[in-house]
Amino acid sequence: MQDSADRTAYRPIHDRKVRWGLLAAGKIAHALAGAIQETEGGTMVRVAARDPERAREFAEQYDIPAHGTYEDLYADDEVDAVYISSTHPHHAEQALRCLDAGKHVLIEKPLALTVADTERVLDTARARGLLAMEAMWTRCMPLVQDLVGRVRGGQIGRVRSFAAAFTMPFEYVDTHRVFDLANGGGALLDIGIYPVTLAHLLVGHPTHLQVLGSQAPTGADDLAALQWMTAEGAVAQVICDSQSAGASRTVIRGSDGWIEVHGPVNAPTSFTLYRGRDADGEEIRHPQHHYRHEVEEFHRCLQEGRVESALVPHADTIAIMTILESARRELGVHYPQEDAPLTG
Known part of the structure; x- marks a missing residue:
């Protein structure tokens, strides 16, 4: 409120x-x-x-x-x-x-x-x-709001881990916006922002961050794997890749259950809630109107x-950008619009 x-x-x-x-x-x-x-x-x-x-x-x-x-x-x-x-x-x-x-x-x-x-x-x-x-738009979806409410409300107990991958293969062309540094290229800002946002919503902000990844010939990041621990003791793991295909799978594990989110990280279609060791989960769906x-x-x-x-509070927008910029710093990706290269 x-x-x-x-x-x-x-x-x-x-x-x-x-x-x-x-x-x-x-x-x-x-x-x-x-x-x-x-x-x-x-x-x-x-x-x-x-x-x-x-x-x-x-x-x-x-x-x-x-x-x-x-x-x-x-x-x-x-x-x-x-x-x-x-x-x-x-x-x-x-x-x-x-x-x-x-x-x-x-x-x-x-x-x-x-x-x-x-x-x-x-x-x-x-x-x-x-x-x-x-x-x-992901934050405004009723499905995501329901997911966040259930996790924060303790329906899977104390959150222990989050894992998500978002991959989208783009044909490599050095002038394509995803690979063009002068145009803000990079997997982190283009697709990585979605799983990082979901992780931040469900697990929280890092106390420290570990990053692995690679760069395209233009210097833009094309693969990034982020892992962080929160003050509450949960671990978040996120992968984004602009050069590979594969199913988008998101899982949140807690002390009393777990949730699997179905569909792309940026536009999930449903999620299944598993309580305790119950193998029969409850699938939850909501009407999807995307940008609306x-x-x-x-x-x-x-x-x-x-x-x-x-x-979509301002503080979260800034916090998520801080995670992305910290990851970019670790990978050595520097935009020409910046005054000086980022340093660790």
Whole structure:
């Protein structure tokens, strides 16, 4: 439950639809556009993209105006909130421009390239009295909320370990965004953020972190294995790999039972709860509407005048980015946008 400090002076948007502007018009922007169309609380009013032709085609598909530049979108008084789905290195500056223009922001994961920029965006949003939220859709899924509630509620006893792997084979091309350091490439930020987020939700923050991995010829991380211990004595183990295929399996083990999560780590389909030594587990499912859940959470926050979502709190966004950046430091991955190489 959020306290009064999480409320702001902006007028809650509860008597009309939230007017969305979309910054970038790629595949993921189409996914969010569909989610906005499926909700009752929002409507798309503008789109802008680096490629004007792409913006025009997107605008025609959804029957909305297209802006010629990002600056036009920032200045548009008809836009309440902006969804930012450009590549990682651009998130922070674009979010800051939106906030300076008085707009709420939903920023695609990772919220920024570094911890420092993540903190800068969230501190600015709070100072401006505006809602800022990382678009970590997994956290907003009812299935994941139920899973977290059962684990934290002690249904498998004291949590002892968490293990998850998320692998997704991308064809190696040095200019592909997953391998391009200048474009924020790397398995950690692209896919590793999902199992790290789930581990952080279910097990907790590291007291110390161990990392193994490898780098692509471009210097971007292509394989990372993270292991950490929490203050409560649980162990988390996470693997992410942009060069291999395989089933995504997530298991949480406790002193009185265990849970197996089915489906991809970023979009689980169900989970089975095993109590004690009972071989017959209980399978739990919830309706899945993917991006719609995060859009509805964003709308709910605006309706209540929040500057922060309880499902995607600022502190967790920063904490998870800290884990990812620490792992990147161990692997020796350095982005050209950083002032100096990270050191241990």
